[in-house]
Amino acid sequence: MSFLPELKMFLGKRGFIYTVRKYEMYTGAVEIEGVGTCWRTLVGLAPDQDYLKPYVRHSGFDSLEAWEEKIRFFIPDKATKRYLYKVEVLDERETSRVLPVSD
Numbered sequence: 001m002s003f004l005p006e007l008k009m010f011l012g013k014r015g016f017i018y019t020v021r022k023y024e025m026y027t028g029a030v031e032i033e034g035v036g037t038c039w040r041t042l043v044g045l046a047p048d049q050d051y052l053k054p055y056v057r058h059s060g061f062d063s064l065e066a067w068e069e070k071i072r073f074f075i076p077d078k079a080t081k082r083y084l085y086k087v088e089v090l091d092e093r094e095t096s097r098v099l100p101v102s103d
Helices: 006-016 049-058 063-073 091-099
Strands: 016-021 028-032 034-046 083-087
Touching: 006 016, 006 083, 016 049, 034 049, 049 063, 049 083
Parallel strands: none
Antiparallel strands: 016 083, 028 034, 034 083
16 A cells, blocks of 8 residues: 555654545555555545545645545546545554564
8 A cells, every 4th residue: 555755754643544545445454665564444435525524634634625636636537436544553562463473
């Protein structure tokens, strides 16, 4: 799972972020370069701006309009489904519980 550099910084500093993607992904551990192991949870379909309003302050964007503009850049087709995810940074203890330990 990849993020723009400024959103990686937001995730690393805040410990979690809400993000919109055009594909449905599993809930579980993901590795994010420069941040570490994170837990990705599907929140739901994000059909429009109104749905995103409660999450904007945790999106890494200054406004709903700025977030929506970036979403439209990556998902230009309005007919494409949009999925909202919460991504949380896992600490070392949590990481060892969700990922197999290699010897």
